[in-house]
Amino acid sequence: MKKVMLTGVRPSGNLTLGNYLGAIKNFVDKQKxxxxxxxxxxxxxxxxxxxxxxxxxxxxxxxxxxxxCGVDPNKTIVFKQxxxxxxxTMGFIMTFQTKFGELNRMTQFKCKSQVAGKQGVDTGxxxxxxxxxxxxxxxxxxxxxxxxxxxxxxxxxxxLAERFNKRYGxxxxxxxxxxxxxxxxxxxxxxxxxxxxxxxxxxxKGTIFLMEDLNSARKKIMSAKTDSLxxxxxxxxxxxxxxxxxxxxxxxxxxxxxSIEKRYEGKGYGEFKKEVADKVCxxxxxxxxxxxKFNDPDILDGIVKDGAKKATKTAKQTLQKSxxxxxxx
Ligand code: TRP
Numbered sequence: 001m002k003k004v005m006l007t008g009v010r011p012s013g014n015l016t017l018g019n020y021l022g023a024i025k026n027f028v029d030k031q032k033x034x035x036x037x038x039x040x041x042x043x044x045x046x047x048x049x050x051x052x053x054x055x056x057x058x059x060x061x062x063x064x065x066x067x068x069c070g071v072d073p074n075k076t077i078v079f080k081q082x083x084x085x086x087x088x089t090m091g092f093i094m095t096f097q098t099k100f101g102e103l104n105r106m107t108q109f110k111c112k113s114q115v116a117g118k119q120g121v122d123t124g125x126x127x128x129x130x131x132x133x134x135x136x137x138x139x140x141x142x143x144x145x146x147x148x149x150x151x152x153x154x155x156x157x158x159x160l161a162e163r164f165n166k167r168y169g170x171x172x173x174x175x176x177x178x179x180x181x182x183x184x185x186x187x188x189x190x191x192x193x194x195x196x197x198x199x200x201x202x203x204x205k206g207t208i209f210l211m212e213d214l215n216s217a218r219k220k221i222m223s224a225k226t227d228s229l230x231x232x233x234x235x236x237x238x239x240x241x242x243x244x245x246x247x248x249x250x251x252x253x254x255x256x257x258x259s260i261e262k263r264y265e266g267k268g269y270g271e272f273k274k275e276v277a278d279k280v281c282x283x284x285x286x287x288x289x290x291x292x293k294f295n296d297p298d299i300l301d302g303i304v305k306d307g308a309k310k311a312t313k314t315a316k317q318t319l320q321k322s323x324x325x326x327x328x329x
Contacts, residue, residue: 009066010044063304094130
């Protein structure tokens with residue numbers, strides 16, 4: 001039996017090379033081996049108020065982007081969370097299985113509620129993890145590929161599923177988190193001590209966007225901050241800039257880090273950066289061409305409706321099973 005892999009993505013425009021190499025590519029590479037689901041977490045997006053038109057646009061944009069990056073609707077069930085109504089009910093049930101303290105100690109909640117300060121923090125932000133728990137459990141998920149910041153939420157899912165199974169009998173599959181070993185932290189090209197983020201403090205000179213103009217992307221790679229040691233060597237502590245460029249190249253081409261180091265023995269940074277820039281531009285070019293092909297409301301609508309139909313089938317079964325054991329039906 002194939003393992004079930006599922007991940008959810010918050011709709012956001014302007015995905016970066018860091019998003020692609022750190023998360024999207026891992027999913028794309030694994031989608032053949034698994035029974036795979038990917039959904040746009042639009043219910044998670046309304047934890048804080050959003051402009052409705054903008055939300056709609058970013059959901060559409062995000063789906064087109066994931067397809068452009070290689071998520072294949074023939075191998076993966078692609079859907080919108082709000083199209084499968086079972087998510088809301090399952091999230092509600094899981095909220096009622098959770099202790100206040102369990103949510104109160106979630107790192108992401110603690111950070112975000114501190115930022116909210118006096119204005120007060122939305123309840124949505126507090127119960128957000130239990131909605132995510134429901135998302136994962138609905139599909140009997142075995143593997144959840146996510147970034148490190150979401151690991152705690154997947155661990156909460158395991159804890160709650162285990163508790164529920166003990167209380168009511170075996171109902172849910174316990175999921176494992178998957179964090180990719182290479183490329184899980186692509187760094188800012190100008191400040192390789194910071195992650196490559198959408199909101200970059202230095203005029204975005206350190207961030208490459210997937211929809212970026214190729215010349216501009218090339219310039220950013222060629223002027224990436226390095227060091228004066230002049231060795232292409234993976235040493236995150238003493239050569240963070242060069243190590244970051246090696247990670248980028250290794251992750252794009254699937255070449256081993258040592259093999260890259262070997263090829264560049266005795267060679268300078270200029271030549272090395274040029275290869276990184278070539279490979280990044282090739283990748284962006286492919287993604288951008290695909291994006292323009294997929295970014296058509298009719299095509300996207302068809303894919304997402306079909307995905308929702310397939311997802312609903314499984315989600316309904318799991319929800320009914322849990323309602324039965326709870327005595328609700
Ligand atoms: N919370 C995740 C994030 O912020 C998105 C998400 C929602 C998710 N539901 C999920 C991820 C289920 C994995 C599985 O990135």
